[in-house]
Amino acid sequence: MKKGLLVFLILAASCALFAGGAKEAALGSEENPIVWSFVPSGEMERVSAGAQEVADLLHAETGYYFSTNVATEYVGVIEAMSSKPPKAHMASLATFAYIMAADRGVADAALVSVRYGSPTYNGQFITQRDSGIRSIKDFAGKTFARVDPLSTSGWIIPMIEMRAVGIDPERDLKSVVDAGSHDTVVSAVYNREADVGATYVDARTRLEKTYPDVMDKVVVIGVTTDIPNDGVQFHPAVPAEMRDKIVDALLKIVKTERGKEALNTAYQWDDLAAHGDEFYDPFRQVLQAAGLKAQELME
Known part of the structure; x- marks a missing residue:
């Protein structure tokens, strides 16, 4: 190949790359970590420390990179999941906030926390x-x-x-x-x-x-x-294979002493149980009976 033609092809490829923009790094990579948003159920520093420990354990188990944050309020997490592209890929929302996010189509329940042997609380x-x-x-x-x-x-x-x-x-x-x-x-x-x-x-x-x-x-x-416990929810943008791998890892981590301590520090979680969106249907019926709609309480 002539030198002039080779230079032309290199320049053309470079221009095409520049015009199309750099390809976004894969979700779960160090450059594009999975963002897991928590809410301050207790002292923010304690929740943040426990969340980061869980993220470190998940990285060791799955190879994915995670970035955790503690929002100042529930709405902030819902808005982060509602943005395009999403600013949060995972969340640990309480019952009502989860239902709001699910109604928006930006969250899907995968795990429910267990405290004192129960997936519900008061x-x-x-x-x-x-x-x-x-x-x-x-x-x-x-x-x-x-x-x-x-x-x-x-x-x-x-x-x-x-x-x-x-x-x-x-x-x-x-x-x-x-x-x-x-x-x-x-x-x-x-x-x-x-x-x-x-x-x-x-x-x-x-x-x-x-x-x-x-x-x-x-x-x-x-x-x-009785109220369904909080848990772990995923944005629909998270691929099923990735979600399943994270869920399996969390179910494994929570059985370890280090994992249980971290989850307890963040949210007083003793265990995790696999439950989907239907687990929250009885609570939806309570809201319906009271004449309340999730979106109305956001306004």
């Missing part, structure tokens, strides 16, 4: 022992601390149960404080920054080192109905 209403508040009917005129507007146990179910006994949260509560995490709700009630709050059972135990008398000073005055 929320609880808490207040100061000497507050005089004995039941939900006493909430009128009080300041309510919630985790987040989309927190299942920290707001959605408590809101439904308030309405069931005639308390309209918008009209009857003095104010609503967005605490940002279950730990912070307990702290707000403990420090009398809120009269009453809602968390998962029993978020108080996470603050016993900080407030040794929290279990005595902050009391539970009601427990909600």
